[in-house]
Amino acid sequence: xxxxxxxxxxxxxxxxxxxxxxxxxxxxxxxxxxxxxxxxxxxxxxxxxxxxxxxxxxxxxxxxxxxxxxxxxxxxxxxxxxxxxxxxxxxxxxxxxxxxxxxxxxxxxxxxxxxxxxxxxxxxxxxxxxxxxxxxxxxxxxxxxxxxxxxxxxxxxxxxxxxxxxxxxxxxxxxxxxxxxxxxxxxxxxxxxxxxxxxxxxxxxxxxxxxxxxxxxxxxxxxxxxxxxxxxxxxxxxxxxxxxxxxxxxxxxxxxxxxxxxxxxxxxxxxxxxxxxxxxx
Ligand code: SF4
Numbered sequence: 001x002x003x004x005x006x007x008x009x010x011x012x013x014x015x016x017x018x019x020x021x022x023x024x025x026x027x028x029x030x031x032x033x034x035x036x037x038x039x040x041x042x043x044x045x046x047x048x049x050x051x052x053x054x055x056x057x058x059x060x061x062x063x064x065x066x067x068x069x070x071x072x073x074x075x076x077x078x079x080x081x082x083x084x085x086x087x088x089x090x091x092x093x094x095x096x097x098x099x100x101x102x103x104x105x106x107x108x109x110x111x112x113x114x115x116x117x118x119x120x121x122x123x124x125x126x127x128x129x130x131x132x133x134x135x136x137x138x139x140x141x142x143x144x145x146x147x148x149x150x151x152x153x154x155x156x157x158x159x160x161x162x163x164x165x166x167x168x169x170x171x172x173x174x175x176x177x178x179x180x181x182x183x184x185x186x187x188x189x190x191x192x193x194x195x196x197x198x199x200x201x202x203x204x205x206x207x208x209x210x211x212x213x214x215x216x217x218x219x220x221x222x223x224x225x226x227x228x229x230x231x232x233x234x235x236x237x238x239x240x241x242x243x244x245x246x247x248x249x250x251x252x253x254x255x256x257x258x259x260x261x262x263x264x265x266x267x268x269x270x271x272x273x274x275x276x277x278x279x280x281x
Pocket of ligand 1: 191197200
């Protein structure tokens, strides 16, 4: 059905050909693509889940310098991992990466379902690791892929489910290059606001060409974003050493600190002993 929907039934290869040609000329040269391997791919994908590439680049180099192998990561205390995560935010990802390393200090599972069952790894990350690290021909969709495939085929951003179906329908043999190309097109040309349709290799096929609204909706409520920021500030202050809740509250200047310390403790991102809050040993 999707192939019929796809621009009036053009063959599946129609999008892959210009996209992969464009990728050869204009794809991004990213370190986790150059020197892959399952561990590096996993670290990069966990970091990229909620953080822009520009902020991930220095953090990725620093993190791998400190923990070059999953065994090195597994041996480290969680507190050290959280310190090395500095600048990335969403600290649960560091905790989950550490848990994965302790579960699999020698090698990651290859199977997409086994990857999907790992802490902090959802369908997207499992598919990306299976594809980029192990060469599996598996469909998956992040925000960029949803936007590009959705706009080309449906004339709007696709839901994850729709995008995975379209991806499965159109994916050529080289799944890794295809997915990298879709991601790069979404990051550099098919932007959420003001896409550069005149420079797009998919323009001739695209149902949304020239029709994207100028204002995309915001994805986070201010309240959720603010809670997250205060949690990040708490972990950031604790990177320098233990504090009491009262000191944390004063230095951060936010009355939500005690509640959010409780939440961080429940997430095992901080510990409490002798009246002090600290990063886990
Ligand atoms: S033509 Fe425009 S809307 Fe369509 S994929 Fe390219 S950049 Fe995106």
